[in-house]
Amino acid sequence: AQSxxxxxxxxxxxxxxxxxxxxxxxxxxxxxxxWYVQSPGQxxxxxxxxxxxxxxxxxxxxxxxxxxxxxxxxxxxxxxxHWSDAAEYFCAVALSGGYNKLIFGAGTRLAxxx
Amino acid sequence: DxxxxxxxxxxxxxxxxxxxxxxxxxxxxxxxSWYQQALGQGPQFIFQYYEEExxxxxxxxxxxxxxxxxxxxxxxxxxxxxLGDSALYLCASSLPGQGVGYTFGSGTRLTVx
Numbered sequence: 001a002q003s004x005x006x007x008x009x010x011x012x013x014x015x016x017x018x019x020x021x022x023x024x025x026x027x028x029x030x031x032x033x034x035w036y037v038q039s040p041g042q043x044x045x046x047x048x049x050x051x052x053x054x055x056x057x058x059x060x061x062x063x064x065x066x067x068x069x070x071x072x073x074x075x076x077x078x079x080x081x082h083w084s085d086a087a088e089y090f091c092a093v094a095l096s097g098g099y100n101k102l103i104f105g106a107g108t109r110l111a112x113x114x
Numbered sequence: 115d116x117x118x119x120x121x122x123x124x125x126x127x128x129x130x131x132x133x134x135x136x137x138x139x140x141x142x143x144x145x146x147s148w149y150q151q152a153l154g155q156g157p158q159f160i161f162q163y164y165e166e167e168x169x170x171x172x173x174x175x176x177x178x179x180x181x182x183x184x185x186x187x188x189x190x191x192x193x194x195x196x197l198g199d200s201a202l203y204l205c206a207s208s209l210p211g212q213g214v215g216y217t218f219g220s221g222t223r224l225t226v227x
Binding site: 004036041042043044045046090092101102103104105106107 | 118147149154155156157158159162170172204206216218219220221223
């Protein structure tokens, strides 16, 4: 069965520090890959997505992610974190075809220290 | 341009009761998907509606049912509520063939007591 693993439940970084959130997936083929962010009490906002092509994907709010097929990973990075980045981050995958239901990881909660 | 609108934002129900949640998709979108997000977990796919038909379903019991109207809006119904149904219910809309281009609503927080 398809699955998404986010190994870090909670991460704390200092404002201005770099950030990397990990995501690994289990899938028979290369899926579509996504990162979403959720602020408390809010819905999900798409940060970036990977369908094909260049394995380094740029997103909104200064985020980027790199797809590594050999490691079945799609890690999210940001060079300098802002206090407003504190939120919950979800990695998700979808079949590259079909009706594209999203399968989410359990999420990583990011706290930012001033 | 309005995004995805869900109503109500919060509600409290008693075990055994029935509940209906509503979703209006983003303008121009005709496909609606529903997700359940329990506290501390990632969203889980419930089902997807297109052309007023349920075309894909996740691993949820028949107590969860839905409907899509000709104007593409959708309802999620849950019968015989259990305490474990307490969650944030998210609606996402998209265009067909671009099912991955989801726009999510802010969700309905359901508490079952």
